[in-house]
Structures are given as C-alpha cells and as structure tokens.
Amino acid sequence: MKTLARWAPGLGTLRRYEGAWLRPDLIAGVVLAAILVPQGMAYAELAGLPPVTGLYTTIACLVAYAVFGPSKVLVLGPDSSVSPLILAAITPLLVTGDPESAIALAGMLAVLVGVIMIGLGLAKLGFVADLLSSEVRVGYLNGLAVTIIVGQLPKLFGFSTDADGFVDEVRQFLRNVDRTNRATLVTGLCVLAVLLVLPRLTTIVPAVLVAVVGATIASAVFDLAASDVTTVGVLPRGVPAPSLPFTSWSDVVPLLVGAVGITMVSLADTIATSSGFAARHNEEVDANQEMVGIGTANIAAGFFQGFAVSVSGSRTAVADQAGAKSQVTGLVGAGLVAALLLFLNGLLADLPQTALAAVVITAALSLMDLGALRRYASIRPSSLVISLVAAAGVILLGVLQGIVVAIVLAVLLFFRRNWWPHGAVLGEVPELGGWHSVTEHPSATQLPDIVVFRWEAPLFFANAGQFRDQVRRLVREQHPGWVVLQCEAVTDIDVTAAEVLRDLDEEVNAAGVHLAFVEMRDRLQSLVKRYGLHTTLDEEHFYPSLERALADITSAAAEGSVTDRPAGQT
Template sequence: MEPSGWRAYVPGAELARSYQRSWLPKDIVAGLVLSALLVPQGMAYAQLAGLPPVTGLYTSILCLLGYAVFGPSKVLVLGPDSSLGPMIAATLAPLLLANGDPARAIALASMLALMVGVVMVVAGLARFGFVADLLSKPTQIGYMNGLALTIVVGQLAKLFGFSIDADGLLAELKAFVSGLADGKANTTAAIIGVCSLAGILLLNRFLPKLPSVLIVVVLAAVVVGAFDLQSHGVDTVGVLPEGFPPFTIPHVSWDDVPPLFIGALAIAVVALADTMSTASAFAARRGERVRGNQEMVGIGTANLAAGLFQGFPVSTSGSRTAVAEQAGSKSQLTGVVGAATITAVLLFATSVMQYVPQPTLGAIVIAAALSLADVAGTRRLWKQRKTEFWLSIAALLGVALLGVLPGILIAIALSILNVFRRTWWPHETELGRVAGIAGLHDIESHPDADLLPGLVVYRFDAPLIFANARMFGEKVREIAEDDPDLQWIIVAAEPITDVDTTASDMLHELDEWLNERGISLVFAEMKDPVREKIERYELTSTIDPRHFLPTVDEAVAEYVRQTGAAWRAPVRPSDGDG
C-alpha cells in the first residue's frame, strides 16, 4: 500500500520505519560497489560541464542524501549525468569570460541546480508529472544521438592530450583535426586515452558484471605513477581539496538569472524524461509502481541539496542504477553508503586521485556518450515509420548543429508539432460491410466491402477542432458532390473526443448546406461529453436531434428502415464495360 499523509512526501521516513535488517548487508555492499563508479564518473562529468572535478564529488554526495529522504524509488541512483553536462556547460558558457573564474563558474552552476530544484519540486507538488510526455520517443532518440555525437567530438582533444578553443560541433571537430595535423597531440597521453576507452568498452562488452570504469581508472593511475608519465606531459586530476563541501548560498547577479532560468527549465524537462523512462523500466522489473509527481519532488530535492553545497544539476543515471541493482541494492540506503564512502575519500584520501590521467576521464565520458546513442532505435524507426525517423534526425541535427539548449527546445517543439500534425491531418475513411466480419470496416483496407446505395458512413479519427474543421467540412462536401443520389452521411463519431466552437460553426454551416441538397447529416456513437457540448453550442437547433444515434449499426438499420435500401457490392468503372 502507498504511504499516506506526510509520509507520502518523505519516503525516507517510511523506509526507516519499514526497513528490514536482512537488507543491510546487501545495501552496504551495493553502496561500496556504487561508490567505485561514482568517484571517477562524478569527476569526469564535472569537467564535461566545465567545472572543477571535485565539484562532481560534492554533487554526488548531496544529491544521493537528498534523494534518499525524498525520493520514492528504492533503486534509482541520482548523480552527475553525461546528458546534462553539455546542457550545463551551454548555459554557463555565455555567462563566463574566456578562462573564467572557477569560483564564479561554481556559483553559477550551484544557482542553476537550485533553480532546477525549485522548478522540479513546485512541478511535483502541482502534479505536473505529465510534462515528461513533452518528449516523444523519436525525438528522445534523436536528442540522445545528437548529444552523444556532440559529447564524443567535444572530448576527442582531451583523449589525445591537448586542448582546443572552439564552440559547437563543427568548430570543435575542425579544431581537433587541425590540432592533430599541427602535431599538438601528446603521444603518451593519446595512448593512455585510447587504451582507457578500449578497456572500458571491451570490459562492458565481454565482462559486464565487472566495474570497468574503476578497473581502468586504477590501472591508468598505476601506470602514470609508476612510469612518471606526468613528466611526459600527461595531465592528471591531482590532489583533491580536502574536506566536506561547505554550505554555500551562491551569489550571482540579476543579469544572470534569466539565462540561468531558461537553462533550468530545459534541464528539468530532460532530467524528468530521463528519470521517468529509467524509473518505469526498473519498476516494471521489480513489480513496483512509478510515483511520477513524487519523483519530481525527489529529483528537485536532490538538486536543491547539491546547489547548496557547491554542486550542479543532477539526474537519474541508468548505468549507475543498473550497477546498484546488480550488486543487490534493496533500498535508498545504498545511496547513503555511496555518499558516505565519497565523503571518506574527501576527508582522508584526497591524494588517491592525484595520478588519475585526464585522458582517462575523457575516455569515461566518451564511453558514457556512446551508451546514450540508440542506433538500433533509429533503425527501427526507419523500418516502422519514416515520419518519426525524420523527426528523430531533425532532433539530432538540432542538437548537433545549433547546440544542446536549442536542440532540446527543438526536440520538444517537434514532439508537440507531431501531435498537432496527427490532429491536423488525421486518418479518415469511409466504412462498408465485409463478409464474415462483424461491424463496418475501412473500405481502403477492404475494397470489396459492400455498400448501401444513398448512404456513406464516414469516420474521422481525431477531435474536431479549429485545426481540422475545414478539412472535415471539405471532405463531407466532396462526398456529397460525388454522389448525386446521396441521402444520408453517417459520421462514426466514436473517435471524435472533442468539438470546439470553430468546429461547431462549421457543422452548423455544413448541415444547412447538406439540407439544401436533401442530405441528412447523422452522428453515431458520439461520446456523452461531446454530445453535451453539441447541445451547449445549440447545434441541435440545426441538426435534427433524432440524427444522434447510439451506435453505427443502429444508424445504418434506421437508414435501411426508412429507405428500404439493400447492401450491394461496390460499383467500379470497369463493372459497366461490355
């Protein structure tokens, strides 16, 4: 049973009350395993966002603690995410000068996290969980593919041991190629980076249960330390700042607020869509139900906690969640153990990261980006529905060519336009009787269906609104003009879920036009809420109330009773040839 009262908003309190002792060993082991992934990934994704590596650890600690108290899922793991890193960087970059002050970058990122947190918490309390539906599956696939491409290109220079000064996919790709041509790559660093990437990918492919990222990081650090590769120009993370992150209220200027807020809205939508899809997948495997609105509160609280301790926006991680589940995680305590382990590193073992090479962090980010790409999903869209394939490609190009933030806005706009397109140009057809099949059916699928002379049964598969009212009216007039013997047009109205005022005016004019030609407009299977609107619009003063019948079969039977018509096979032009 779902918790009630205040416990519904603080799932961590309910967990503390119902926690089972048998879970503790598994949660501790899973938390320790998880922390081995959180430390290198947290640092790598912080750099992806344009921030110091240690802020990734600060963020990981606080978001895990915040979600443990307010997050409803027992298995989801939050933290720095590869899909949000470019969005954070794209939001902060215009607000920072070249080689901007790291302290200002941290303040801006923390304020961004606070804004994301407020947006998510308010939206969750207002039950706006449906916002995740703004991103359709095809546009999600395109967005993620574009994001993966952008991330990979942006990390290539770091993988080869040099840096570039460029912004945007094409500019970064050109700068990377020019850098290689000019000999800027560090051979030693490139070998480490490429080997690290190959190691992660091969371990993930052939030994997926092993912590590939941890293994590669440890081996790379050992090699760098043992052979003093820093003296050969290999950049490393260095010694981390010691201590737990202090409570800090970020200070930014009022001029920074509007662009930060726009970025926060985009990040919130992506984080929510990612969380809902991940939560649904894992909940289905565990036989649990997703609490969408409370997930928003949990994610929001995690971002608020991170933002108050020098962190940046976070989201759910599918890969880290999978690691926790495979390690036997039973509850949110896994995240608490992970946070405690990272805290211990910051307090007592900051020097353990001093030999971790920067190219290896670049390899971690590239490996994560490759996992974001969904080539199989794109191929499936091409086979199943070309329109949605091109929507996916448009979203990909929007992210890759215009940038991450414009790309997510394009993805949302494309999703909404796709819905509108289906309403604007819905499927519509005429129906006939098919031998051996009950009911009436699409004559396009069944061209040999029998018809009744003087009658057309017309189905329109969409709500009747301003966008398609003209199309509906023109189609009905076309039907009337094509058949001089037409007496009735029965509209199979079950798919029509709404009629707005524009459509009402159209129906009024259409019925009068048909009446002048001796043709009756009849509606069958109209839903009660739609019928109520028809009466409120006073359309029944024009359309005969007797022309609203409960089913299509009854409407057809009434026509047969009044006219004595009999079913017959369709007449084709060739039927009359000698």
C-alpha cells in the same frame, strides 16, 4: 507522521526498514561508489567544472533524494545528457575563466532546476515530460552523443582547442591532430577498450572501476606525468559547507532557459527509468513526488558547490543488480565518496585526464540509439525525419538551442497530428470482420447511397475546417443520401467545431444529404445538447453502433422516409 511520510517518503522507508536489507544495501553501496567517483568527476569536466565538484554533487543529491525521493532503488547524480546543457548555459555568462564563477553559476542553475521541478510536482504537472516524444528524444540524444564525442576527442588525444560550436570543434581537431601526445592517446584508447569490451565479457565487476583503477596504477608505475600526460591531481580535502550560490540577478533569466531544458530532459529520463524499475519490483511510480525528490536533490547539489543532476539508468541498474533494497544504498555510496574526500583525497592524483575523456565517450555512445532510427525508417518515415531534425538541431545549433528545437518540434508534432488528422472512408471487409478504410482495403464493400466516414481526432477549432472540407468533398464526389460519421476517436468538440457542425448540417441538408453520428461518447452527446445543436442535428440520428445506424437508414430507405426510431445510448 503521515504528513512527514507524504513529503519525505524516504524517512518513511527508513522507519519500516528491515534488518535483512542491511547487508545487500551495504554491498550495493560499495559497488555503486566504485562507479560514482569516476563518472562524477568525468561529467563535472563535461559540464566545464572542476572534477571535484562532481563528487560534491554526488554526495548532496544522494542524501537529499534518500529523504525526499519515493523510489527505493533510483540513483541520482551527474549525468551525460545534462552536463552539456550545463556547459551551454553557463559558458556565455563567464567573463573570465574563473572556476569559482563557473561553480556559482552551475549552482544557481541547479537551484533553478530544483525550484521548477518542485513546482511542477506540487502542481501535479508530471505530464510535461510527455512533451518530448520518443522520436524527438532519440534525435536529441543522438545529436548530443555526437557533440559530446567530438568535444572529448582533443582531451583523448592529449591537446586542447579553443573551438566554438560543432563545426569549429571538428575543424580545430583536424587542424591540431599533429599535436597528439602518443602516451595520452594510448592510455585513453586502452581505457576506452576496457570500457567497451569488458561489459560484453562480464557484468560482475564494473568496467569503469577496472579501467580507472588500471589507468591510475599504470600512470603511477610508468610515471606518465613525465610524458606530459595530464592527471587529475590531488583533490581538495573535505566537503564544502552549504552556501547559497549567487552571482547577479542579471544571470537568472539566461539561466532559466537552460533550467527548462534540463528539466525536460531530466523528467523524461526520470519517468522512463523509474517506471521501468518500478515494474520490476511490482511498484507504482508517483511521478509528481519523483519531481519533488529530484528537485530537492538539485537544490541540495546547488547549495554544496554542485550542479544539476538527473536519474542515471546505468547506475540504477548497477545498484539493482547488486541487490539494493532501499535508498540506504545511496547513503552508503555517498558516505564512501565523502570518506574519499576526507581521508584519501590523493588516491586518484595519478588518474589521467584522458581516462575521464574515455568514460565520457563511453557514456555518449550509450546515449545513441541507431536501432530506433532503423525502426522509424521501416514503420514511419516521418518519425525518422523528425528525429534527424532534432539531432541536427543539437549538432549544428548547439546543445541548448538543440533542446529548444526538440521541444518546439515535439509541440508542433502534436499540433500537426491533431490539426491535420487522418479521416477515412470505411467499407465492410467480411474476411477481417467489421469496417475498414477503403484506401487500405480497396475491395471493401460500401452500401449504396451511404458514405461511412471516420474522423480520427478531437474536433476543435484548428481542424474543424479540415473536417468540413473533407465531408463537403465526399458529398460533392459521391452524392450520397447519408454521411454516417464514425465518432469513436473523437474525444472532444469545442465551441468553434460545434458551430462548424451546425453550419455543415444545414448546408448538406439543403443538398438532400443527412448526417448521422455513430459511437459518440455520452459526454459529447451531452455537450452537443448544451451547445443547442439538436435544433439542427436530429437527435434521432445519434446511434450506439454502426450496425444499428445502417439498419435504421436502410430500413427507412425501404419505407421511403427517414427513420423515427429513437437513438440508443452509448
């Protein structure tokens, strides 16, 4: 039973289910279903798929996550940040406009995403989500929002274009704007106004429910279809039987690129959302089990004519605010969506397509974070540049290429910060207490014949040369008798760096300069011994604190010799 609870934590929660949770779970499930339907259909169209596939996806992923997901409140489903990636991945593989081929390709993609996620979870590699740094992720989502909005404008205005790429989308829209259907545009703008204004007035009633129901009723009462307003039409009755989605082996490798991109975006959303809601409920996040749960949900969606999914922060917030206590909320929501398809499949037949475009545009606006850009500009301009480059990659190169640019940019950013780390000469600042950078505090006091230098990164093959050159420059410019290396921020020393340290010590010793090491971790001191560096680096010149090192050095200088006092241990 423990093994079952480990791999299917949802079943463990159901075994411990409390009767008092049922009523709030039922209420939350009903509220959740009200937004699952329109958003599922809208994001399906955003992925280039029939609207009904969004409902199939919603049902399958909610049921699967209820069994295999560890969180009690997370809500999965079609997502505005994932759907454009799906469209970008499957479009080049479509030979014709056959929706069945598109559905099969999207299903294959979902299964691949699920397999990757489960593999990462089982291998306990949840940290890969950290590859998308905050500024890169903000830039990617801002670029994605712009791309989505521009892509939905023709549908909002009541016409279609055959554009390829962002620039062509803008050109085609401006060229065809005179084909605007006024009834379609007015309907879409009204829905958009409700979606944007109502949440500012009240959060009791979901704005998307009011907007979609209102648009459907207005369409039926005023017979908007007669004014060439395109509607959703009657949905296929029932739910599909499970089947393995497959087109050809030649499609697998191209889809893998999209699957990796979706995995990165989905994991970043998942970890951020699950951490936030877990903190509210004093729970801990099991990132690896989250990946298994979401991976299983993706595979389930793929087997039921669905597409890749992610955690939805907005839908999770709705469920949480409605009082959800467990994943029974998701099961109730899935059950109501299934009931719609089984018994009320004509209920949304009069829903205008422009209303779905308004839902997508609203979701895209929620992805944008201009405040973050202003914050980056004020605190770290380089982060602003990185974020804008990531956004430009999505807008100008395409969504799929943009996520690749974002990931590469994040990795390069990591290597940049460790390859060319900051090194600082320190001086004593009595009014602040302790030793600080003389660049930031020009009045800081330095001791004669001693340079205190702080290295702010692991010391490894890529930056060891930078370290050596900076120490050489200090020796050449200041002619000290001692260079005291403050090593608090040094978390590792690799073989190449060890060789550089040995050669550097011999070089500066020949010039009459001694090296001392301060606050080096016990683990690294042991590593230094294993590297055999104590044949050159004096074991007595490793100190537990800067004060201890300076006291010994000044005392030895006063006595006219190098101190023989043993080094303390950190």
